[in-house]
């Protein structure tokens with residue numbers, strides 16, 4: 001099996017090959033998939049992320065959510081290890097070091113507690129729900145303290161070619177229950193882990 005770092009290198013290279021222009025064209029499909037997820041769970045408050053130009057684009061979905069009264073919490077890195085969460089109001093700025101778009105507003109002191117489901121960024125995810133992030137450990141730490149019912153509402157959003165048959169995982173990795181890509185929704189078999 002590939003190591004986490006080999007997986008990240010491979011995915012990074014594939015994302016560069018795909019390029020920002022082709023990636024941007026996936027925004028409508030991602031919106032439809034995430035809209036379906038929110039509707040299926042009848043969620044009023046969710047957590048998601050503001051995508052970089054190479055991640056599956058979330059912008060069209062965030063617009064839809066704002067127009068339909070769905071509150072979306074977006075993460076902001078506040079230290080080398082911790083995230084805080086802000087309700088999306090459409091204003092984003094780039095984190096100077098991590099180069100990801102982040103919300104500019106006030107943090108919600110309740111953090112992830114109000115979320116009914118969480119859509120996570122990832123480098124890759126496998127069919128048992130093992131998720132490989134970018135190695136910062138930000139999400140692993142945030143997920144560790146989640147209430148148990150929210151742990152069963154974690155979804156990774158990745159490109160189609162980032163769904164692997166098997167990926168390495170460590171004890172601190174929290175599995176996702178579903179995978180969203182621009183073209184599909186897949187339930188994982190995380191209960192068997």
Ligand SMILES: Nc1nc2c(c(=O)[nH]1)N(C=O)[C@@H](CNc1ccc(C(=O)N[C@@H](CCC(=O)O)C(=O)O)cc1)CN2
Pocket residue numbers: 012015049050051052053054055075076077083098100101121122133134135136137138139
């Ligand atoms: N859009 C987004 N926001 C996010 C994350 C993320 O992965 N994506 N994070 C996740 O923890 C947190 C910020 N920490 C991060 C740590 C590492 C990398 C990183 O190494 N990214 C890759 C690939 C990005 C891309 O495909 O554009 C890289 O820079 O090579 C990004 C964010 C919170 N906000």
Ligand SMILES: Nc1ncnc2c1ncn2[C@@H]1O[C@H](COP(=O)(O)OP(=O)(O)OP(=O)(O)O)[C@@H](O)[C@H]1O
Pocket residue numbers: 004131132133134135136137138139140141144170172173
């Ligand atoms: N719950 C935790 N508490 C403390 N450290 C942690 C925790 N989870 C992960 N870490 C540390 O964070 C670092 C990155 O972990 P890992 O390689 O699993 O990141 P990742 O899953 O790719 O990142 P992310 O969770 O941000 O998407 C490792 O050094 C790991 O030991």
